[in-house]
Amino acid sequence: MHPKIFVSYNPGVEMEQSTALRLQTIASLYGATVYLPDRLGGTSLKKETEERILDSHAFVLFATSGLSKTVMEEVRFALHNNKRVVIFHDSTTGKRIKISASEGQLVDVLFDPYKDTPAAILQKAFDRGGIVQNARLPENASSPNPALSAVIGIGLGLFMLWALNEDEPQKTRR
Numbered sequence: 001m002h003p004k005i006f007v008s009y010n011p012g013v014e015m016e017q018s019t020a021l022r023l024q025t026i027a028s029l030y031g032a033t034v035y036l037p038d039r040l041g042g043t044s045l046k047k048e049t050e051e052r053i054l055d056s057h058a059f060v061l062f063a064t065s066g067l068s069k070t071v072m073e074e075v076r077f078a079l080h081n082n083k084r085v086v087i088f089h090d091s092t093t094g095k096r097i098k099i100s101a102s103e104g105q106l107v108d109v110l111f112d113p114y115k116d117t118p119a120a121i122l123q124k125a126f127d128r129g130g131i132v133q134n135a136r137l138p139e140n141a142s143s144p145n146p147a148l149s150a151v152i153g154i155g156l157g158l159f160m161l162w163a164l165n166e167d168e169p170q171k172t173r174r
Contacts, residue, residue: 003148004033006056006078007155010068011043015162019062023155032151043070045077053078059085060152062159065093079105086125088156118156122149 007023009016024034035052053059059078061071067087078085084105091112107128111121 002031002033003027003151004035004056005148005151006035006037006053006059006074006083008037008059008061008071008074010063010065010071011039013064015064015159016062019155019159019162022158023151026154026158027151030151034151037070037074039070043068045070045073049074050077053083054081056083058148058152059083060155061085061087062090062155063087063093064090075106084129086152088121088125088159113160118153118160121156122153125152 005027007020009020011017020034020036024036027034033056035056037052038046038048053074059075061067061075067075075085075087082105084107086107087109089108089110091110107125109121109124109128111124
């Protein structure tokens with residue numbers, strides 16, 4: 001399976017944006033597609049971003065702060081189109097998402113970048129419903145989705161390296 005993941009980030013939050021860009025680069029080396037939002041010329045939800053979300057198997061966000069209006073629009077669009085949305089929240093800033101639990105495609109995971117391992121965080125996501133629901137997987141797939149899990153695990157590793165190497169608190173918090 002050729003995994004396609006949409007990775008969002010809060011505008012102006014360097015740790016989130018850099019993690020998304022690096023994950024896109026690394027994933028492409030292994031045949032995976034990481035879509036990023038189209039933020040050129042503004043931060044409103046654009047048609048190109050909508051198309052990328054629709055083409056993806058999952059929507060992922062590594063959040064270090066509350067979610068911006070732009071990211072909330074993307075999350076709502078993905079949920080409205082029955083996409084699995086997985087949000088990893090840094091526990092040092094807390095979980096700050098305001099979406100009703102009735103939107104069953106949402107998997108949110110709170111983690112501590114100083115205590116949790118990427119594998120433990122990924123397991124929390126699986127325990128809360130998984131990365132992709134109703135995905136068409138090859139018959140020989142040994143887990144819910146090994147390719148998507150690998151890409152997201154790399155993203156978690158990159159994200160945690162940022163958190164552990166940060167000397168000062170983030171300049172942009174919402």
